[in-house]
Amino acid sequence: MDSAEITLEAVPSAGDVPVEDWDACANPVPDPNSLSALDTLAAASSCAPSKAYYNPFISHAFFSAAEQSGSAIARTGWGARHLIAKIDDRIVGIVPCYLKSHSQGEYVFDRGWADAYERAGGRYYPKLQCSVPFTPATGPRLLIRGDADREQIGSALASGLVALCGVSKTSSVHVTFAREAEYKLLAEHGFLQRTDQQFHWHNQDFATFDDFLGTLNSRHRKGIKRERREAVASGISIHWLTGKDITEDAWDAFFAFYMETGSRKWGRPYLTRKFFSLIGENMSRDVLLVMAKRNGRWIAGAINFIGSDTLFGRNWGAIEHHPFLHFEVCYYQAIDFAIQHKLQVVEAGAQGEHKLARGYLPHTTYSAHYIADPGLRRAIADYLKRERAYVAEAGRELSELGPFRKVADEAP
Template sequence: MASSEITLEAVPSAAHIPADDWDACANPHKPGREGNGLDRAASRDVLVSSCAETKSHYNPFVSHAFFSAVEVSGSATVRTGWAPRHLLAKVGGRIAGIAPCYLKSHSQGEYVFDRGWADAYERAGGRYYPKLQVSVPFTPATGPRLLIRDGENREQIASALANGLMALTGVSKASSAHVTFAPEEDWKFLAEHGFLQRTDQQFHWRNQGFMTFDDFLSTLNSRHRKAIKRERRDAMANGITIHWLTGSDITEEAWDAFFEFYMETGSRKWGRPYLTRTFYSLIGESMAEDVLLVMARRNHRWIAGAINFIGSDTLFGRHWGAIEHHPFLHFEVCYYQAIEHAIKHRLKVVEAGAQGEHKLARGYVPQTTYSAHFIADPGLRRAIADYLKRERAYVAEAGRELAEAVPFRKADEAS
């Protein structure tokens, strides 16, 4: 394939891209839903086995359904400062690659923080906004950002998209382009094309083939094992029960309750929650099988809940909310129930979202996350490059210290 055969185009919404073309680039190995004689867990196991060779895993956040929901619902739009500019790479008129991209007028809802860069640049007389953001809106979960159809020359399509993002920065009069929560291989690839490298830290739980939650607890040291048992017991006091809702179990009444939790907690945490009520109805229509709501009930009403998205081998925890506050209920609904679900359905990883060193004591271990940044202004680029060199060293050292603080039993205790 000659590079001249690749054409680039930016479109103003996911609706301008056929869902089949988008998903062929983003999730070519989406798990089957029915008609194959397998239940959901079994079909997911088959998928994980087949993907071990292709290194391609189903990620619900990069599906056309998710992007369509955040845009159609009014959550990620021009009005909210997320103007879609999805970059397409076409070969012979067919979409061969996509970089999901937004022209942004602020730095909210990204979880990779560059407000300091913006403030410094604007104090020096520059204009940081608009900027381009290659990401899943409001979602700090690692996943592919250069979506490439199977059968295409991946390196050539990825190069075209990387170069296209730099060109789109200039055409859009943007200061920069930011590819956040990218896989490490994309991070390295983009660095070869002039993007600056940034790292950060999250906490993920990893399944070691556990059959029960007690199997997991048995790997922890005595102090943390007892603390988790106490937290789980106290969280369920006062007549609280926990319920898993997925697929057709998620009714509009359940969405109403969850949205109330989201607004109550999000308003206190972020000032203005990002997602609209319509967003939840839309994902309930198009991706309910990919959603797990963990809901807490007391006195015949829902009082708290957490939303998770289900990938081929990963449970992605997103946000939670509550209208009643009980000790340790947050940990139970968000962390321990996610572990229970992952064990039951043989998922390999639970990603519990951004930040939170308190997750370490609950069996979640440090995991480096990656982002890549193209800065158009040479002076700003030099300053940020110097900053990121020091920041990467700090993140690496912090990761080493956190890894030494994991609550797992030492060899002498295990023996």
């Protein structure tokens, strides 16, 4: 096939793309019946020779929930412009993309670029944002059907994003939390390269949480044990809910936590109550709610999404505040779940150097940015060169400060 056979179009909602076509591009698997995250976990636990990659955030169900719930719509500054690649009317590639009127809910911060450009007389918004709304989780952004020519379709999608920028009269295109290979491909098409860091936990084939603790130095090992004890000292019990165990009552409780904490943190939380019901209807087997109960009522919780090899931590909230409960619900319970289900990574969300002491190490994240204005592009390119060097050095320094025992350290 040559590139002339590929046609590109932008559609205004995930609902305009058939579910089976979207998911065949987002999470191509040998067996279409194995898309469920927990089914994939079961296969991994049974010593299957290989398992399909699955990322819940790029599934059709997640984007549909964000859009149908009114969370990611034009009125909230997220107008869908999903880029679709076809060959002979067959969808072979997708880039989830939104026309943005602000820079909120993205976690790769470009507000300084917008302010500088607008002070110089330019118009930064609208821009195109290729990402999962409100979700700083890493994963594919150029979604390509498993039986398609990845190099050919990837190049067509990259070129298509540049063309979409021009057609939609936007200032820029931003592809965030992408895979490194996509970051490099997009650079070949004129996108600027940006790095940042998150803190991820990595499983070393641990059988128990105590096995993980045994890899830490004495100070951090004792600190985590103390935090776990104190987190539940007020008669608090911790519960894992997934699948059919997540009732509407549980969603009501979690949404109350989300609104309480989100209102204090962001001013206006992004996700509507309907979003969680839609997730419950269509993705409950991909969801882990870690909930804390005291005196017979839910008081705090964290929502996680389950991938084939990664547990993605997302939102947390509480209506009662207890020392270290946040660390227990968000970090230590996630590690426990990953160990029990043989997941390799826990992504605990954006930023947070406090995660380092709890066994989460620096991990480089990648984004790519096409800037239409040549002057702005030159200024940002110079800034990003310095920023990449800073991120790399900070990552090295933080890794050296990690909580793990050195070879000459004491025994656990």
